[in-house]
Amino acid sequence: MNRTIAAVSAAVLSLTLAAGAAVAQDFRALAQQDLQAAHDALAANHPAAVVPGAAGDGFRAWIDAGLQDAQGRAGRVNSGDSHAYLLRYYANGFRDSNIAIRPTYEGLGPYFAIGWPGxxxxxxxxxxxxxxxxxxxxxxxxxxxxxxxxxxxxxxxxxxxxxxxxxxxxxxxxxxxxxxxxxxxxxxxxxxxxxxxxxxxxxxxxxxxxxxxxxxxxxxxxxxxxxATVYMPPANPLSVETVDGRPWIHVHSFADSAGWDAFNAAIEAQAPAIRAAQGVVIDLRGANGAATNATARGYGLANRIWTPEFTVSRQPEAGSITYRATPGNRQWYAEALGRMQADPRFVQESGAVIEQTQALIAAFDSAIAAGQQTFTMPGRPSVPDTGAANPVAGKVVVLVDGGCSGGCLDTLDLLTRLPNVRLAGSTTAEDSIFIEPTVMRLPSNYAELSYGHKAWTTRTRGNDAPYVPAQGLAYTGNPTDETAVRAWVGTLFQ
The missing domain is CATH 2.30.42 (Pdz3 Domain)
Structure with missing residues (x-):
């Protein structure tokens, strides 16, 4: 981000207009208020507070102690930046990748500093x-x-x-x-x-x-x-090119704006060549999977490369989901149902989803009326092997790094189950079992709290567990040297 723009964005938070005069904000008070509101929302609704098991230990240890820690530092909050940092400190202290407190205004960006040693x-x-x-x-x-x-x-x-x-x-x-x-x-x-x-x-x-x-x-x-330090995805995050005679499939984003329609069409058109190749690279470096449909997009890519008939029996079992029975969590689904029912196309095409959501709200009502803290809903069972032949002839190298997160990890849950697939690169990001984000505006209006409101307790991949390439498949060189990375990947097919 341009430094001037960033500075202006931060400066805007320092003043508001009241009766025609500039009045300084009390960011210390705002930070204390926001911290308490975040604590109270998490304590009231987050599944980790009541779901037994080690996955919630960090949450339970930090929810109160972390608030006290952060509140004790609030005296040094004197700006929009320091307000944002203190709230981030509290959120990151849960060690849960799906708990975050982010500014509602344009932030500092990855390239921002007010001083550096060169x-x-x-x-x-x-x-x-x-x-x-x-x-x-x-x-x-x-x-x-x-x-x-x-x-x-x-x-x-x-x-x-x-x-x-x-x-x-x-x-x-x-x-x-x-x-x-x-x-x-x-x-x-x-x-x-x-x-x-x-x-x-x-x-x-x-x-x-x-x-x-x-x-x-x-x-x-x-x-x-x-x-020069951290790999950054190219301007065009979705593409297919040929490198050393092999299809190299770039998937560096799962965002809605990445251009998925054109990319999927390209994959479908080139599917015969991809399947016949003696080697294929699926490049997921930097693939932030925070988008709502990220997992579906990742599974859709696999289906286009291998075919749905082949992948369906290899998809990980969805397993059961545990919900914390609170009015706040029920309200999230009630509002989602209202949006579904207000969309005629959704009603026509996704009636089953509406019925499932109605059943879930009824389960909330029953659990809350009975005084239950949680209830569990069964997931989709695994599908028996269809007997479909593997249409992909060669080895497949899936290239990852610490930017692969969220739905990218769900995609790896499938890809790593497919034959002749080798995971390479560096350790991915991690993903909490507490999923499906609730997003709420905090009282200052300068920050939003986001957290997962249901627990995927039966997920095969552990809580906040990353994917780590095996020995011999871990890249130890400069991740920003694309020539070196491509040369190294080439050795994995030898």
């Missing part, structure tokens, strides 16, 4: 290494140097203080990858501090100290630094 670090192979140095800036460690410490804090402790919960969840591999560029940046987070002054890096075999001098901030340099 370099960026990446999380690679268990260490923070220099991934980018701004041309012309002298007396900095070279690309490839490993951060040892800044002042009296080790690199790990520094990351815990400056990044964990504030920028993401550092208990996960994907969280470390996504947040690493910001380790030495000043992102206008008063809880994390500015640019460190003195840091030690291992250069070759020697530890060397470097003075970190804040450099002028410009949007182009920050974007270049980030893109």
């Amino acid at each position: 370099l960026t670090t990446a999380w690679r192979n268990g260490e923070y290494v220099v991934s980018y140095v701004k041309p012309g800036v002298r007396n900095l460690p070279p690309v490839g140097a490993t951060l040892v410490r800044c002042g009296d804090k080790s690199a790990a402790d520094l990351a815990s203080d400056r990044l964990d919960r504030w920028e993401g969840d550092l208990t996960t591999e994907a969280g470390k990858v996504r947040t690493a560029p910001y380790l030495l940046w000043n992102r206008n987070n008063p809880f994390a501090g500015g640019v460190p002054s003195l840091c030690t890096f291992k250069v070759g075999r020697r530890d060397r100290e470097f003075q970190m001098q804040p450099q002028p901030v410009d949007a182009a340099s920050l974007e270049a630094a980030y893109r």
